[in-house]
Amino acid sequence: MGQKVHPLGFRLGITKKHKSQWFAKTGKYPQLVLEDYFVRKLLMKKFLDAGIESIKIERTLNQIKVEIYAARANIFIGRDKKNLDQLRELLEKKLQIYRARNFNVLNVSNFANSQIQSKLACSTAIFKKNSEFYLEASKSSRVQNKNKTLEIAQSINSPKISIHIIKLLNPDTKAGFVADSLVERLEKRGSFRQAMKTAIRRCQRANVKGIKIQVSGRLNGAEIARTEWIREGRVPLQTLRANIDYSHKTAKTIYGILGVKIWIFNGEINT
Known part of the structure; x- marks a missing residue:
């Protein structure tokens, strides 16, 4: 692994x-x-x-x-x-x-x-x-x-x-704010797939270079926990000059805890 x-x-x-x-x-x-x-x-x-x-x-x-x-x-x-x-x-x-x-x-x-x-x-x-x-x-x-x-x-x-x-000024480019909004939708028993797509559309309107969202747990109340993720654009995690914003939150649902991870790529920083 x-x-x-x-x-x-x-x-x-x-x-x-x-x-x-x-x-x-x-x-x-x-x-x-x-x-x-x-x-x-x-x-x-x-x-x-x-x-x-x-x-x-x-x-x-x-x-x-x-x-x-x-x-x-x-x-x-x-x-x-x-x-x-x-x-x-x-x-x-x-x-x-x-x-x-x-x-x-x-x-x-x-x-x-x-x-x-x-x-x-x-x-x-x-x-x-x-x-x-x-x-x-x-x-x-x-x-x-x-x-x-x-x-x-x-x-x-x-x-x-x-x-x-x-x-x-532009909170949709920050991973912490996007994660909080996604957790709020999941705790209101919304569809995780629809919530992920909505978060990606908001970030695309904010002109981010790339975004990756991962949700883990008993999705939609399934008995077996699994991991689902979706990505749009580039998210170069191994590039040090890449301006990557990362956040991980937990959503407390009636079926258990869901883990939410978000990576947002806001361009490269030339030092």
């Missing part, structure tokens, strides 16, 4: 960029990856009708920048334009609760201090009061260390988020 490579991961650093752009040390990296997943899952679940294509996250020292690419940006902004401020406050509150449950800064800092002491110590004699190597910390230094630790904990547990909404 052929071994498949993710089309976006295959082109990272060539024609594609990471959806999360930040730098972190080894100890904090897994926590921040899970935070990005938590933020994306929260936004996708809350704004199902907004047609979100992708969410990009950038981090600085004390701020998180969230860029939301959506087909219907008015759902985020609203008429009085106060929805964006309410969304920012909601994200900050949810993220603060998430960090309080899953990440204890005080424990991490205490662990780091003990690790530093163990590395600097030539023996365990520095912890014994009767030993000549005993290191006694003054009260002022203890207070300073405690205050510094509390400041770090407060800054980490109270994140500052800035939200930017970017409206997609």
Whole structure:
């Protein structure tokens, strides 16, 4: 069987960029990856009708920048334009609760201090009061260390988020938006073949170079699961300079879960 490579991961650093752009040390990296997943899952679940294509996250020292690419940006902004401020406050509150449950800064800092002491110590004699190597910390230094630790904990547990909404000018050229519309039709018990042809016609009107759609599962309620796919135009998956947009979604039907995969070819990028 052929071994498949993710089309976006295959082109990272060539024609594609990471959806999360930040730098972190080894100890904090897994926590921040899970935070990005938590933020994306929260936004996708809350704004199902907004047609979100992708969410990009950038981090600085004390701020998180969230860029939301959506087909219907008015759902985020609203008429009085106060929805964006309410969304920012909601994200900050949810993220603060998430960090309080899953990440204890005080424990991490205490662990780091003990690790530093163990590395600097030539023996365990520095912890014994009767030993000549005993290191006694003054009260002022203890207070300073405690205050510094509390400041770090407060800054980490109270994140500052800035939200930017970017409206997609031509959403039918984005695989994420097309996949969401196809999933919506399948969940309404529509014919999968008709839904695939409708999605291809919409993409052809948007002047894409090529598109491939694949649906897997119990199609139309069949007892035996199978895979059906359809393609129009060119979809060169092995060409690195090809601008391939890829998305995979799941449709929850009464017969089970259907897997939807979409590849869209938007021309070549000459770097």
